[in-house]
Amino acid sequence: MVPVIEAGVQTHPAGMLTEGLGANLPRIDQPGQNEAYPHNEAEWQKLEHHLDWLGLSWLRYWLFGEEIIPRPGVFHPEHEYVQRLIRLHDWAKRRDAHLILDFGVTPTWLRFKAGDPRSYRLSAPYDLEQYVEAYALPLVKYVLRDLRLTQIKYLSLFNEPFCPDHNGFSFYVPKGVDVFAHYVSLFARMRRRLDEQGIASDELGLIGPNSHDLFVQPLSEMRKRGLDLLPHVAAVDEHCYRTRLDYLPAVHHIPTLTIGDMIATYLRPAVQAATARGKPYFLTEYSTFYYGGLTGDPQGPARHEAALTEIEFALRCLAAGASGVMKWSFINAGKFDGRWQYIETVDGSYAPAPHVYYAHAVFSRFTPRGGAIHPITFDAGKRRGLHGIMVKKGGQATALVVNDQPAEQIRVRFQRADFPAGKNLTARTTDAIQKFAALPAEVTADHVTILLNPMSVTAITTYDINDDEDAVL
Incomplete structure (x- = not known):
């Protein structure tokens, strides 16, 4: 019976869906990801139809600015990365959706010169003033003032700093430089210059610390040093991949926590700390490594069990007070670290990846931003x-x-x-x-x-x- x-x-209510349910667009510095994007008008229309039908209310787009400003004083506004952003913004304006702009990594000409190539690629800016004045601020002023892309509401300066998955090399600084102080100083300088240019936080808010998983806790490390990131950000954002359903055992290929333990130990305290300071808490990347992806079976993220785990985790995060969540990722080549995508774009079909797409359709089609x-x-x-x-x-x-x-x-x-x-x-x-x-x-x-x-x-x-x-x- x-x-x-x-x-x-x-x-x-436990909270409000300040931004709602969204998804990420892939990083183009990873193998095959450039081909995951639409290449013609027909493909763009197919992609936009899926966004409309699913009801996603915000997207995170990676603008790798080094291609646009390859060195100081050189500017390439016609680059395809900018043209994609314009097209996505046209969709967002029509639907009143919002965009996060993510600069990804530090451009080559602003990196610390390190011996290890991994730390060099994921270096922090060595000169914060030059980073802001010759790189970040010109890009922001171009997209907001010249192009008037007003649906861009948030800016992430660096993806996943302080990431031990990169052997400690993410947001690399040399010995003698405190990595957390350097990060807070970057945000303080950028926020101050935006304000001086008349770009207030409610027009373009910085978000951080953008940490790669909840257990990293960079804000706690900052507090130990007497540092405070929160005056400079409009929202706290983090990522999470290391979860499993509460009744499942651990796996060998990657460490995970049950969803219940992850929320009780890390997510809920983080939400409470953010909201106590008047900041919404966003989960700007979520999925699960339990079934594979980065390690293990690269097809694992496309399974129904993975999609259900993603949705249960996101739903329970919202119940704990998170104000918006974004799945990794809406489109993806599926060739770098797993098959994460909602739709198949590389083959030109733009067909739904059935387990991921239709599970998330139930989650998003009837769930409005602002609820x-x-x-x-x-x-x-x-x-x-x-x-x-x-x-x-x-x-x-x-x-x-x-x-x-x-x-x-x-x-x-x-x-x-x-x-x-x-x-x-x-x-x-x-x-x-x-x-x-x-x-x-x-x-x-x-x-x-x-x-x-x-x-x-x-x-x-x-x-x-x-x-x-x-x-x-």
Whole structure:
């Protein structure tokens, strides 16, 4: 007999979806990634159709500025990286989506000269004044003032500093230079110069520390030194890949934590520390290495189990107070460190990668930016394997529920009063077999009951959107 589990929606929201659900576009300095981008108008239209249908509300784009400013005083505004940004901005303006601009790594002409080639490629800027005045500030002024790309809301100056996966070489500084002090000084200088140019934080906010995984805790290291990054950033952002479902064992190819341990030990304290200072907390990259990718099976991230793990982790982060999450990655060549993509672009088909695409479609199509996040509990928290939130905005509501049990169907019963009165309810689900399938809900005057399949993500929503229409944003 299928058990019936009572769902309770928390009255007071845990937070707001300040930016909502988004995804990353790939770094072009990695093998094959340049070919993952559209090459003609037809391909751009296919990519934009997927973005519209999925309802992604923000994207992170890597602008490798060295190709645009290859040396001081030389500027190439016609470069294809700029043209891509303009095209993405046109889409973002039409949809009122937001963009993060990421400068990735330090340009060659501003790097410390180190003996190890890894530390050289991932070097911090050796001259902060020159980095700001001859490189970062000209790029920002060009895209914001000359091109008027107003949907760019955030800027990341360096991707994943302090990263031990690079043997300690990420944001390299030579002996005698404190890496954390150097990082904070860079942000302080950049923020001051933006303000002096009339580019306030609410127009373009810096984000950091952009750390590669939650256990690195660079903000804690800064506090130990009496340093404070937060006055210079509009939001705290971090990444996370080392998670697994709570009931799964560790694996040999890479260290991981259960989702519950990762959130309790690292995510929730980080969110609380940020919000106590009036800063939203963003997870600007999330996925899981548990099934492979960087090490292990390179096809692992394309599996249904991986997609479900990603969504459960992101959903539980939102329940813990995160204000926006971005999956790695929307498009990807799949040739460097794993097959992460939503859609297949390298072969020209632009077809969905089914497990990733349709699981995240359930997550994003009915989940608007700006909604209030209400955690859901199941039988007062006694039920393992069920995790959920309800997102409410403007008289509409969407309940998102994951059943991560590998073989157990579970019937979940909500109070009808948890959903807005006078609204019809529909449901969509993705599991290992069904992809974005309609799911019948039993609706009475008092209850809404729905049967959840094993390893499924399900949305129960008041939004009346046909499957051939664009998603809410």
